[in-house]
Amino acid sequence: MQVIRNVQKLRSLLKLSQKGKTLGFVPTMGALHAGHLSLIQQSIKENQLTVVSIFVNPTQFGPSEDLKKYPRPLKRDLQFCRKLGVDFVFLPAREEMYLKDHATFVEIEGLSNLLCGASRPGHFRGVATVVTKLLNIVQPDLLYLGQKDAQQAIIIARLIKDLNSPVRLKVMPTVRAADGLALSSRNIYLNQAERKDAAVLFQSLRLAELLIKNGAQDTARIIDRMQKLIRQKKSARIDYIKIVDLRTLQPMQRITGDCLIVLAVWFGKARLIDNIFLHALKKTKGRIKDPWQNSNTFSLEGI
Amino acid sequence: MQVIRNVQKLRSLLKLSQKGKTLGFVPTMGALHAGHLSLIQQSIKENQLTVVSIFVNPTQFGPSEDLKKYPRPLKRDLQFCRKLGVDFVFLPAREEMYLKDHATFVEIEGLSNLLCGASRPGHFRGVATVVTKLLNIVQPDLLYLGQKDAQQAIIIARLIKDLNSPVRLKVMPTVRAADGLALSSRNIYLNQAERKDAAVLFQSLRLAELLIKNGAQDTARIIDRMQKLIRQKKSARIDYIKIVDLRTLQPMQRITGDCLIVLAVWFGKARLIDNIFLHALKKTKGRIKDPWQNSNTFSLEGI
Numbered sequence: 001m002q003v004i005r006n007v008q009k010l011r012s013l014l015k016l017s018q019k020g021k022t023l024g025f026v027p028t029m030g031a032l033h034a035g036h037l038s039l040i041q042q043s044i045k046e047n048q049l050t051v052v053s054i055f056v057n058p059t060q061f062g063p064s065e066d067l068k069k070y071p072r073p074l075k076r077d078l079q080f081c082r083k084l085g086v087d088f089v090f091l092p093a094r095e096e097m098y099l100k101d102h103a104t105f106v107e108i109e110g111l112s113n114l115l116c117g118a119s120r121p122g123h124f125r126g127v128a129t130v131v132t133k134l135l136n137i138v139q140p141d142l143l144y145l146g147q148k149d150a151q152q153a154i155i156i157a158r159l160i161k162d163l164n165s166p167v168r169l170k171v172m173p174t175v176r177a178a179d180g181l182a183l184s185s186r187n188i189y190l191n192q193a194e195r196k197d198a199a200v201l202f203q204s205l206r207l208a209e210l211l212i213k214n215g216a217q218d219t220a221r222i223i224d225r226m227q228k229l230i231r232q233k234k235s236a237r238i239d240y241i242k243i244v245d246l247r248t249l250q251p252m253q254r255i256t257g258d259c260l261i262v263l264a265v266w267f268g269k270a271r272l273i274d275n276i277f278l279h280a281l282k283k284t285k286g287r288i289k290d291p292w293q294n295s296n297t298f299s300l301e302g303i
Numbered sequence: 304m305q306v307i308r309n310v311q312k313l314r315s316l317l318k319l320s321q322k323g324k325t326l327g328f329v330p331t332m333g334a335l336h337a338g339h340l341s342l343i344q345q346s347i348k349e350n351q352l353t354v355v356s357i358f359v360n361p362t363q364f365g366p367s368e369d370l371k372k373y374p375r376p377l378k379r380d381l382q383f384c385r386k387l388g389v390d391f392v393f394l395p396a397r398e399e400m401y402l403k404d405h406a407t408f409v410e411i412e413g414l415s416n417l418l419c420g421a422s423r424p425g426h427f428r429g430v431a432t433v434v435t436k437l438l439n440i441v442q443p444d445l446l447y448l449g450q451k452d453a454q455q456a457i458i459i460a461r462l463i464k465d466l467n468s469p470v471r472l473k474v475m476p477t478v479r480a481a482d483g484l485a486l487s488s489r490n491i492y493l494n495q496a497e498r499k500d501a502a503v504l505f506q507s508l509r510l511a512e513l514l515i516k517n518g519a520q521d522t523a524r525i526i527d528r529m530q531k532l533i534r535q536k537k538s539a540r541i542d543y544i545k546i547v548d549l550r551t552l553q554p555m556q557r558i559t560g561d562c563l564i565v566l567a568v569w570f571g572k573a574r575l576i577d578n579i580f581l582h583a584l585k586k587t588k589g590r591i592k593d594p595w596q597n598s599n600t601f602s603l604e605g606i
Contacts, residue, residue: 011469103413103461104409104411104431104461104462104465105409105410106407106409106410107409107410108406109406109407110406129466133467136467136469139469158406162402162405162436163409163435163439166314166442247404
């Protein structure tokens, strides 16, 4: 495994070692956990070369956000990548990625201002810009993202389509702790009580799933039930809970087909996000008892 | 020469025919003239394959601008390309380039709002977006732009740097008619009298050059002399005349080194732009009589 900090050097090394080999790419901000692991393993499985980038991207953090204290356990991350069989780790300094007079940004209108974008202005502009840069640097065949960051994956899918980026996106299922909490680098901000409380997020998503499978259609009522469940936890402060269309991220009034149930909730200093996707089976002539499948995960191949 | 209207088809054809060959790319809006010719010839000279795109990009036109009446002499353009030895002409329809739900735009802050960007809000956002798309589709080694559109070239140079686009930009000198008028697809909008008057643009740029070579340093006075000259022509309506720094496009108060003299002037329904670049020789110990060289053309390799 080679650790490379310089854009030009990575480019020339990739040129030398690629020669027709397929290249998988997993962009990360480090602090790797089993969620990242699943992305990296998938890339190694499906490609002859795998590049992992570790870069805490400043342009996706707001001025009052956790850029400075974001965890950076670099040694552990590199061991983690080496063990898995990553070929190249791209580890640029801030100055290598952003020149002093950097002025170019990629914006995805509409999608970027909803959900997390409403709470974190400029966040997805920063994400879209750094992903565009990384795709230009690495030029992978396949890009791996996690469904935990559903809005991010949907926005990047839109970007790839709109800018004709020559890459295929694969979204991998959210990896969860035993109690259902989605793995996140930010979980380390939780104290013991908050960590325990945070399991309510997945419970509330499963509650929504159950209600919908049992025929509930009024999204306001479903969200109300989720809120009530989450508010039982003292340390929880809800940012948003929404049931939206996967493609437009617009709220649905009634459950009439596929839907993405998304939420962001604060526990102490940690703002956690999670989601599940409910995929409605097309109705056939005969009634089907459970019209839902693949609950929890979505594919963006079609959108 | 192959004429291709479909993104996927162009991609697979380029993949088949490239195989290590260098690829030059000349993006155009058609209505080709000797300025485009110089770009295409340069690309053919320097590359084993040359792609020319012809696409009147709607996102770079304002609502009251000339998108509809922009000249589209397609047959002539294709003959022109065939004669020169172009390998592929990419000729996408609007729907091939912009999906109905297109939402992604590339913005270059600062540079995009100055000069032509001040008169044409959103223009450079459209240019940056379509160039990003075309670069992703064609994936050329070299990109050729004309210096006549100096601000465009400077913005694209910034974009390539900021987004790590794997392409080298070459800016070719402005091609002029016998009376000095810069060739432009929009010159056909001029009636006979306006066409005659429009020669004053280059005369005013040469006047500025002469004044500066003779020691003039106060840009306000130089611009004033240019204005007076241009205003002698009845059909001329000045949009702007500026003397700016090549890198930042910010106005210079005094001529202290390299400078770009840029202008936009209406003649009837045609808004024409032109510029020259004055390159200051570094002062050596001995005095040099003429401290300027390469007047008229600039290189963006260094910025």
